[in-house]
Amino acid sequence: MPNKLGSKQDLETLQKDLINERKSGKPTIAVCNGTACHPYGCAQLIEAFKEALSKQSLGNKAELRITGCHGLCEKGPIVVIQPGDIFYQKVKAEDVPEILHETISKGNIIDRLLHTDPITGSTIVHRHEIPFYCKQERNILGNNVEINPTKIEDYIAIGGYTALAKALLEMTPEQIIEEIKRSGLRGRGGAGFPTGTKWESCRHAPGDTKYVIVNADEGDPGAYANEGLLSGNPHSVLEGLIIGGYAIGASQGYVYVRNEYPLALANITIALNQAQQLGLLGDNILGSGFDFNVLITRGGGAFVCGESTALMASLEGKVGEPRAKYIHTVEKGLWNRPSNLNNVETWSNVPVIINKGADWYRTLGTDGSKGTKIFSLVGKINNTGLVEVPMGITLREIIYDTGGGIQVGKKFKAVQTGGPSGGCLPENLLDLPVDFDELTKAGSMMGSGGMIVMDETTCMVDIAKYFLTFLEEESCGKCVPCREGMKRMRQILNDITEGKGNEADIDLLERLSATLVDSSLCALGNTAPNPVITTIRYFRDEYEAHIKEKRCPAGVCKALIHYYIIEEKCPGCGLCVKACPEKAITFMGKKKPVVLDESKCIKCGACYDVCNLEAIGKD
Amino acid sequence: MINLDIDGREFKTEEGKTILQVARENGIDIPTLCHHETIEPYGACRLCIVEISKGARSKIVTSCLYPVEEGLKVKTDSPRVMSNRKMILELLLARCSKNEVIKELASQMGIERPPFKSEYIEDNDCIVCGLCVRACEQVVGVSAISLVNRGITKEPAPPFLEAATACIGCGSCYYICPTGAIKMEDREDTRILYNWKVEFKLKKCKVCGNYWAPEKQLEYIRKKWGLSEDFFDICPTCK
Numbered sequence: 001m002p003n004k005l006g007s008k009q010d011l012e013t014l015q016k017d018l019i020n021e022r023k024s025g026k027p028t029i030a031v032c033n034g035t036a037c038h039p040y041g042c043a044q045l046i047e048a049f050k051e052a053l054s055k056q057s058l059g060n061k062a063e064l065r066i067t068g069c070h071g072l073c074e075k076g077p078i079v080v081i082q083p084g085d086i087f088y089q090k091v092k093a094e095d096v097p098e099i100l101h102e103t104i105s106k107g108n109i110i111d112r113l114l115h116t117d118p119i120t121g122s123t124i125v126h127r128h129e130i131p132f133y134c135k136q137e138r139n140i141l142g143n144n145v146e147i148n149p150t151k152i153e154d155y156i157a158i159g160g161y162t163a164l165a166k167a168l169l170e171m172t173p174e175q176i177i178e179e180i181k182r183s184g185l186r187g188r189g190g191a192g193f194p195t196g197t198k199w200e201s202c203r204h205a206p207g208d209t210k211y212v213i214v215n216a217d218e219g220d221p222g223a224y225a226n227e228g229l230l231s232g233n234p235h236s237v238l239e240g241l242i243i244g245g246y247a248i249g250a251s252q253g254y255v256y257v258r259n260e261y262p263l264a265l266a267n268i269t270i271a272l273n274q275a276q277q278l279g280l281l282g283d284n285i286l287g288s289g290f291d292f293n294v295l296i297t298r299g300g301g302a303f304v305c306g307e308s309t310a311l312m313a314s315l316e317g318k319v320g321e322p323r324a325k326y327i328h329t330v331e332k333g334l335w336n337r338p339s340n341l342n343n344v345e346t347w348s349n350v351p352v353i354i355n356k357g358a359d360w361y362r363t364l365g366t367d368g369s370k371g372t373k374i375f376s377l378v379g380k381i382n383n384t385g386l387v388e389v390p391m392g393i394t395l396r397e398i399i400y401d402t403g404g405g406i407q408v409g410k411k412f413k414a415v416q417t418g419g420p421s422g423g424c425l426p427e428n429l430l431d432l433p434v435d436f437d438e439l440t441k442a443g444s445m446m447g448s449g450g451m452i453v454m455d456e457t458t459c460m461v462d463i464a465k466y467f468l469t470f471l472e473e474e475s476c477g478k479c480v481p482c483r484e485g486m487k488r489m490r491q492i493l494n495d496i497t498e499g500k501g502n503e504a505d506i507d508l509l510e511r512l513s514a515t516l517v518d519s520s521l522c523a524l525g526n527t528a529p530n531p532v533i534t535t536i537r538y539f540r541d542e543y544e545a546h547i548k549e550k551r552c553p554a555g556v557c558k559a560l561i562h563y564y565i566i567e568e569k570c571p572g573c574g575l576c577v578k579a580c581p582e583k584a585i586t587f588m589g590k591k592k593p594v595v596l597d598e599s600k601c602i603k604c605g606a607c608y609d610v611c612n613l614e615a616i617g618k619d
Numbered sequence: 620m621i622n623l624d625i626d627g628r629e630f631k632t633e634e635g636k637t638i639l640q641v642a643r644e645n646g647i648d649i650p651t652l653c654h655h656e657t658i659e660p661y662g663a664c665r666l667c668i669v670e671i672s673k674g675a676r677s678k679i680v681t682s683c684l685y686p687v688e689e690g691l692k693v694k695t696d697s698p699r700v701m702s703n704r705k706m707i708l709e710l711l712l713a714r715c716s717k718n719e720v721i722k723e724l725a726s727q728m729g730i731e732r733p734p735f736k737s738e739y740i741e742d743n744d745c746i747v748c749g750l751c752v753r754a755c756e757q758v759v760g761v762s763a764i765s766l767v768n769r770g771i772t773k774e775p776a777p778p779f780l781e782a783a784t785a786c787i788g789c790g791s792c793y794y795i796c797p798t799g800a801i802k803m804e805d806r807e808d809t810r811i812l813y814n815w816k817v818e819f820k821l822k823k824c825k826v827c828g829n830y831w832a833p834e835k836q837l838e839y840i841r842k843k844w845g846l847s848e849d850f851f852d853i854c855p856t857c858k
Binding site: 302304319323324326327472473474475476477478479480481483484485486487488491492495504508511512514515518519520521 | 661662663664665668679680681684685686699702703706707710711713714734735736739746747749766768769770771772773
């Protein structure tokens with residue numbers, strides 16, 4: 001660990017030394033150690049690289065860099081080799097010797113590890129030429145590839161903490177707030193409140209003790225944008241937080257991180273300790289006279305604790321229950337003191353704005369939403385992963401260009417943005433520019449930055465029920481509309497999917513939704529009906545098919561579908577007989593079609609999935 | 620002083636008051652269930668919602684919590700308020716279908732039965748307003764009970780669902796409960812609080828011989844205020 005930094009000059013000297021070290025001329029092998037690459041075996045891969053490079057013959061040939069998430073999670077584990085920007089995907093431990101002997105030693109490309117474009121089918125060598133990355137503007141997430149998140153030296157080498165030095169030593173708090181305001185940065189936690197305005201309110205709120213807080217309680221199923229950032233580049237969040245603390249007049253910061261994010265928690269803890277050791281936290285940071293400390297608090301696993309007032313209650317050691325925000329948290333927040341809460345991604349944008357300036361930042365995005373936004377692109381799409389795109393890009397560009405389109409043979413049906421309480425948008429809205437205001441107008445929201453793509457095999461009533469059931473379980477239960485209303489909505493949706501719906505149900509769902517939106521205590525209840533409202537708005541025919549015709553058009557709702565054998569196609573191979581867990585299918589002899597006993601069928605679909613002759617029908 | 624308009628009437632009032640306070644001081648009726656003037660407002664039942672505006676846009680807020688603002692226009696019975704309040708009462712009635720207080724409130728809104736399937740209608744008395752828990756904490760200062768679980772399973776309960784050992788038997792929870800969900804009984808020399816699984820020996824008045832208050836409660840008060848050992852030997856009626 002380098003010596004404590006007492007001034008801006010110390011930081012600059014250290015940075016120069018670190019950059020020179022990096023100029024050793026050795027190739028760098030950046031291996032993704034992100035959360036999504038772990039189930040694919042990146043830990044073993046990293047061990048294999050370490051072991052191979054420890055051998056004398058190879059030890060000096062390449063530098064191993066264990067990094068955070070690279071984004072294209074679908075194809076992990078990912079290895080990027082510099083110079084050359086060579087991108088290898090789905091790399092296994094057994095590929096390591098070949099990578100070292102061929103690519104590192106001889107400069108040869110290993111074709112089988114290259115990325116294949118799902119649309120054109122061509123293989124691509126360089127990362128920057130992969131369509132997944134082409135339309136992205138990875139201003140925030142891009143540095144993940146350049147650094148080992150557990151090494152503050154790596155962060156400093158790429159310019160880390162220079163924004164802090166600039167802010168503390170060359171700018172007044174008012175100038176920083178003005179810069180953030182002018183940048184047009186809006187809160188990435190979902191609501192999109194102008195960040196600079198929030199900071200200004202908190203700075204002006206009466207009181208000597210103020211707090212700044214990082215909301216890293218990303219509780220959405222399917223969203224992991226904050227995780228990818230906090231585990232992959234924790235210092236960027238910390239740097240933003242310290243700058244915010246200085247601008248607002250706070251000397252204490254908190255990072256509230258969900259305990260279900262072990263990697264993010266570990267990396268932000270390491271980052272915090274390193275920043276303390278280097279004097280980037282603590283007393284008289286870089287000789288500026290500004291004192292600032294940070295504590296990490298682990299969340300207890302409640303979705304509602306991502307809501308600002310519930311998060312602060314939880315930080316105080318109380319039950320994570322929201323309260324009315326008629327008196328804003330910037331005036332009375334944590335322990336009734338002025339408190340400024342921002343999302344991980346918002347804080348991460350701050351050093352970029354301070355370094356590159358508000359004018360540069362404003363060139364990205366739309367009139368109302370500036371900069372970039374990170375999305376967790378998941379679902380029935382080819383390239384699942386974390387993407388960072390400029391605001392204003394269309395849904396179509398994200399799904400088809402970056403995401404590589406829908407999986408083979410299927411048709412796009414809907415995309416849900418913003419997490420479980422976001423809306424489901426249909427195909428005719430694919431050209432919608434993605435920003436805070438446009439998504440809200442369409443009945444959805446930016447929310448957490450979740451983006452779940454659904455194809456024709458998704459039933460929209462079933463999906464609305466799924467999200468509502470999740471939110472019902474996560475409701476804190478304090479207020480009547482949210483607690484009782486969601487339960488009733490779930491019962492109605494359940495009945496519809498079981499063929500027990502009636503024609504008044506849609507109206508009743510709409511009335512219930514209106515009450516939740518209007519009169520729930522917090523944003524959980526206010527937004528919870530979005531999946532129901534939007535699926536009724538855009539896929540009303542599916543609701544009607546379930547209610548009037550007792551039919552599930554997507555063939556998902558078990559009570560409304562049945563399987564049958566298409567006799568003329570069935571050669572009696574018996575695959576389905578073996579697959580059926582209920583012994584509902586009987587083998588009748590070779591070249592004779594099998595027989596399905598519907599009374600025994602549990603509609604699991606195992607026969608349908610296993611039959612490759614399309615001899616099993618479903619309606 | 621602050622000027623505001625409630626249902627077309629102009630009021631002058633002090634800063635720091637809530638809309639509900641000002642409305643009630645002036646005889647404007649806003650229904651509430653989770654509100655009590657001795658306890659900090661909580662905003663759980665949502666019955667006291669009103670529609671407020673300052674300029675063109677209006678929004679729904681709970682009047683028990685919203686502090687008055689200069690120039691605020693408040694409507695306590697606009698169509699938007701009434702349709703939300705009606706649904707909230709329908710939801711409460713579906714939960715507490717046999718509770719007289721809820722039935723009466725619903726009936727005042729013209730609701731005879733909730734709009735949900737009869738198989739889903741429940742017979743509960745507790746609306747989870749938390750008044751019992753809040754009174755025990757804020758007024759009594761004992762915190763013998765709390766709200767446990769979340770979502771639809773949330774309920775007031777003694778610690779670990781066992782006997783509430785910190786309870787002093789004062790019955791504040793019983794008296795403050797707006798729907799009669801807390802069952803308390805004084806049986807000769809014993810007080811039973813069924814919800815919290817506790818029983819208390821009652822103190823006998825040395826003069827009239829009546830059992831008049833739980834010994835544990837009187838002991839709690841005596842110690843808190845430093846009163847003499849014989850202070851509660853005689854009941855308030857005989858004093």
